[in-house]
Amino acid sequence: MENLEGNGEFAIAWPWEAGPLRWGRTAVMRVRNEARCLPWVMPSVLAAYDAVVLVDNGSDDGTPDLARKLADELDAGDRLTVRDYPFRVARAGEENLLAPARSVHSLTWFYNWSFAQSRTSYSFKWDGDMILTAEGVRVLRDLEWQLAPVHAIVAIPTHPLYVESDSVAWLDDGSAHLEAYGAPNRPEFRFLKAFEWETRDQPEWAERIELPYGICLELKFLDSDEFSHWTSPESFLDNPRAVRKQREWAIFEAVRAGRPGDIKGLRRVEAPEGTHVIQHVIDTNRSTASLSTTHRSTTHRPTPHRSTTETPDGAPGGVR
Amino acid sequence: MSESSEDPGTSEAPAPALRVVLLPGTRRTGAHAVLDTLTQFDIATPQQARWLATFHAKVFELAGVVPTDARPQAAFLLANTGSQPDLREEARAWLRRQLDVQPQLLLHEPRIAFLASFWREIVISCDAGPGFVGVQRPPADIAHGAQPSGPLSDAGHLASWLNAQLTYERSTRDQPRSFLLYDDLLDDWTGPIMRLGQALDLPAVLECGPQGIRRVHHTLAEQAPLPTSPVPLAESEAPTALVDLCAQAWAALQALTADPADAAAEAALDDVAEGYRLLYLEAEAVARSSINAAREAGKAFVRSQAADAGAAATAPAAPVKPAVPEPPRATRRWARRSRA
Numbered sequence: 001m002e003n004l005e006g007n008g009e010f011a012i013a014w015p016w017e018a019g020p021l022r023w024g025r026t027a028v029m030r031v032r033n034e035a036r037c038l039p040w041v042m043p044s045v046l047a048a049y050d051a052v053v054l055v056d057n058g059s060d061d062g063t064p065d066l067a068r069k070l071a072d073e074l075d076a077g078d079r080l081t082v083r084d085y086p087f088r089v090a091r092a093g094e095e096n097l098l099a100p101a102r103s104v105h106s107l108t109w110f111y112n113w114s115f116a117q118s119r120t121s122y123s124f125k126w127d128g129d130m131i132l133t134a135e136g137v138r139v140l141r142d143l144e145w146q147l148a149p150v151h152a153i154v155a156i157p158t159h160p161l162y163v164e165s166d167s168v169a170w171l172d173d174g175s176a177h178l179e180a181y182g183a184p185n186r187p188e189f190r191f192l193k194a195f196e197w198e199t200r201d202q203p204e205w206a207e208r209i210e211l212p213y214g215i216c217l218e219l220k221f222l223d224s225d226e227f228s229h230w231t232s233p234e235s236f237l238d239n240p241r242a243v244r245k246q247r248e249w250a251i252f253e254a255v256r257a258g259r260p261g262d263i264k265g266l267r268r269v270e271a272p273e274g275t276h277v278i279q280h281v282i283d284t285n286r287s288t289a290s291l292s293t294t295h296r297s298t299t300h301r302p303t304p305h306r307s308t309t310e311t312p313d314g315a316p317g318g319v320r
Numbered sequence: 321m322s323e324s325s326e327d328p329g330t331s332e333a334p335a336p337a338l339r340v341v342l343l344p345g346t347r348r349t350g351a352h353a354v355l356d357t358l359t360q361f362d363i364a365t366p367q368q369a370r371w372l373a374t375f376h377a378k379v380f381e382l383a384g385v386v387p388t389d390a391r392p393q394a395a396f397l398l399a400n401t402g403s404q405p406d407l408r409e410e411a412r413a414w415l416r417r418q419l420d421v422q423p424q425l426l427l428h429e430p431r432i433a434f435l436a437s438f439w440r441e442i443v444i445s446c447d448a449g450p451g452f453v454g455v456q457r458p459p460a461d462i463a464h465g466a467q468p469s470g471p472l473s474d475a476g477h478l479a480s481w482l483n484a485q486l487t488y489e490r491s492t493r494d495q496p497r498s499f500l501l502y503d504d505l506l507d508d509w510t511g512p513i514m515r516l517g518q519a520l521d522l523p524a525v526l527e528c529g530p531q532g533i534r535r536v537h538h539t540l541a542e543q544a545p546l547p548t549s550p551v552p553l554a555e556s557e558a559p560t561a562l563v564d565l566c567a568q569a570w571a572a573l574q575a576l577t578a579d580p581a582d583a584a585a586e587a588a589l590d591d592v593a594e595g596y597r598l599l600y601l602e603a604e605a606v607a608r609s610s611i612n613a614a615r616e617a618g619k620a621f622v623r624s625q626a627a628d629a630g631a632a633a634t635a636p637a638a639p640v641k642p643a644v645p646e647p648p649r650a651t652r653r654w655a656r657r658s659r660a
Binding site: 135138142145146147149152208209212 | 391395408440441491597600
């Protein structure tokens with residue numbers, strides 16, 4: 001598929017058109033300046049998936065080289081593919097709305113091009129700040145065979161972990177974001193343009209599985225700008241589709257102001273001496289039943305058997 | 321005096337290692353022989369024995385899966401249901417209570433074949449070590465012992481057996497596990513059970529005394545051997561493709577009794593699983609009319625139930641029916657009546 005700019009190098013060659021895809025699951029990471037997160041992210045993503053495609057979008061902190069180095073250290077260099085996407089991509093919010101879907105500058109094109117680099121039967125959106133607990137790795141690995149007889153959407157609840165220092169973090173037990181991260185690598189599951197970001201298409205006949213709560217964490221460093229992939233804070237603060245982002249903003253504000261108690265469900269985690277707090281959470285966090293139902297959000301339809309007060313929300317697109 | 325007895329820090333005995341042995345299979349598979357063997361050692365079954373079966377029945381009903389489900393996607397459906405936080409917490413709380421009383425626990429229930437991944441996580445979250453046991457008998461023998469269910473009845477029984485075996489084997493890879501042949505157990509149980517104890521690191525087996533050993537001998541000697549099929553698998557009336565897949569799976573499962581991590585056997589079972597998935601897809605396509613007819617019958621049943629409920633609500637003298645969902649057994653009875 002050609003783009004508006006007529007740039008043949010970044011035309012989209014759908015992988016399924018080149019013949020049958022290899023059975024397996026690929027994590028597709030679209031990243032910019034994630035060197036800080038990668039030492040935590042790469043081990044679990046390489047343990048959980050058969051292949052990883054990392055698409056770098058203009059990092060200047062050595063992200064692609066670090067990813068290769070970490071994969072080599074884990075003896076998984078042959079399962080990592082690194083690609084470069086050199087265009088400025090529209091940020092979530094108004095910029096996305098104004099960008100034509102077939103432009104190389106749109107989130108939709110960026111996602112479809114990135115996912116077209118995978119060569120396996122399933123592909124998973126994976127953000128550069130997402131880490132799995134040991135349980136999460138095992139559950140994701142189960143999918144290797146559980147998904148074989150079905151065409152299913154895989155929804156994964158993620159929980160933000162706000163890192164204050166090497167020894168202290170804040171785990172948002174009070175909210176979980178349920179998003180459809182995985183899907184078959186087929187034409188029915190391409191990315192479409194939505195208002196503020198992109199969304200992955202899914203046919204009515206697709207089945208769906210929701211993984212347990214508490215197995216996947218999103219790293220947020222309190223000393224970083226975690227909102228730079230949005231056009232502006234106004235893009236999400238009054239937006240009914242961005243409830244999750246509003247909560248993240250509220251937590252940043254509260255913790256930085258020394259008022260974490262204002263946020264219901266926010267739990268302080270302190271690591272034992274000599275252990276980094278992120279590793280401590282990876283090692284100790286378990287699937288949970290203690291989530292409040294008031295802050296769950298989802299980007300897609302809820303599964304009928306779960307009665308939650310899920311609100312329409314979405315993963316802001318772009319790179320993390 | 322031993323070194324440890326001089327150490328004031330050892331006045332309290334260290335907490336015993338927590339082990340949970342999971343054993344699927346019905347009586348036809350020979351699972352009871354392992355159950356009876358292990359319980360002669362200090363491995364206990366749960367105090368609330370019925371809870372496990374009731375819990376599994378609930379999970380299966382929520383998932384829309386039956387214990388003999390031959391659909392390749394049965395494990396997927398159960399994995400989705402098993403992700404529900406309330407179910408996981410219920411299982412975890414129950415298991416914790418059991419482990420408080422008995423550090424080496426044996427959970428035996430046929431539906432574990434489809435819930436091994438679920439229980440693996442529950443056991444680990446209770447700081448215990450899971451261990452999986454599979455008892456193997458020739459598929460023809462298992463199908464032979466099943467209730468006949470009409471023409472080509474073997475096909476359904478073999479498909480159920482194959483699906484459960486493939487699911488359980490695949491979901492227990494990379495975990496401590498042990499596969500035993502029922503016939504080996506009857507011939508000389510000491511070798512298979514010692515290998516099981518080693519693979520699962522079970523102190524109750526590894527450290528057992530002569531009394532336990534004697535008890536096992538007596539227990540197994542008192543058991544009547546399970547009947548074998550007079551018809552070999554190759555002569556089954558089931559479709560040839562299914563029979564071939566069962567034969568391949570059986571060969572690989574036997575190899576796993578010698579080495580539960582035999583890579584060639586695991587690869588062979590992966591091939592069987594793929595072959596079975598395609599065979600099932602074809603069978604569903606061929607039987608599309610039956611599937612559609614069953615779906616329509618189900619809809620008609622729901623409509624008639626709703627109409628009955630509506631009539632009851634408007635009739636002032638009628639007794640109020642509790643809002644309890646129709647149990648699956650009643651649905652099956654109705655289906656049989658409608659066919660008649």
